[in-house]
Amino acid sequence: MNERYECGVCWTVYDPAEGDEVGQIPAGTPFASLPDEWRCPRCDAGRERFLRLSEPPPAGEAVDVETRLDALLASYRRTRDTSIRGLPIDNPHLDVEAVGFHRDGDAWLGVLITSWFMNVVRFPAMLGAWEERDEGEVVERTFPSGTYDFTLSRVAGFGLLETCSLISPMGAFDDPAVVRAVAEAALEEIEREPEPPPQATTRLSRRQLFGRRGHGGERAREP
Structure with a gap:
């Protein structure tokens, strides 16, 4: 073997x-x-x-996102069951869940919920795409709402991913549905296009409007 x-x-x-x-x-x-x-x-x-x-499939092959998410969740559930369960940071009301994963350029992006943290997560869409990078590397990722720091790490039984911390620990929550809603809202906020600044509007009086000079330098006549 x-x-x-x-x-x-x-x-x-x-x-x-x-x-x-x-x-x-x-x-x-x-x-x-x-x-x-x-x-x-x-x-x-x-x-x-x-x-x-x-x-793993050969490097350069596109990942099956459902298979990868299953592996990611299984890995963090093992960590919870073997290392986190019973510690003060563990919230027994919460499970390990993946929320809102979708393509983001050359990666898959979503939110990972556990009983002890909530992170925005990115992992490569192609196998072997990040193997040349150094674990612990911090990279700035730009989204419509701004720029965020992501840290590269290797997860046992899964591989490389980037994480951006949202909430830790998770003691403030006791309803998984609320946690999922928070995760969805956070992801939506990160990817939300900023509102355009309001345009300044100037209200001109009748005298100001008709009293401006024309192209020839003469003051326009009032009717």
């Missing part, structure tokens, strides 16, 4: 084709054959924190 696994803590990938030099695991060792005491070579997390990586 050549399936790769990714650490859910630090995103280190275990590739059977390479093995693990730190743990003295020879190349060609499947993940299932790793010893029980084996741990992540970067963050020392146990085997149970690793998630299987599905084989």
Whole structure:
């Protein structure tokens, strides 16, 4: 089995084709054959924190947005269930949801709701499009309403995405329907074209209107 696994803590990938030099695991060792005491070579997390990586389509192929969203939600639900549940930042009234995702140039844009934050999220519309970028990179994205900072990160079991924080934590909410409405309103506001400034209007009196000079420099006669 050549399936790769990714650490859910630090995103280190275990590739059977390479093995693990730190743990003295020879190349060609499947993940299932790793010893029980084996741990992540970067963050020392146990085997149970690793998630299987599905084989991505070839780079340059358009993503299926529903499949990608399913993977995104599944990843954050695992994080909630294994790391967030029971902490003060966790809001048990809320689930992990995706709201309003649609194409935004070369990416998909929408709002990700979890029990501990709400973010605007972008991820590439083409597989492998962002692999050359550095995690932690902050980039300015311009929308009709203004310019916003997005941070690039890698999510275990999903891949690269950009996030712009809206709300965290989520303790002020107890109704998922209200949270969805807030997410929709935030997305609409970001993409709303600004109102044009009101045009100044000057009301001229009859004397001002007819008393202006004509092209020849003579004052126009009043009727």
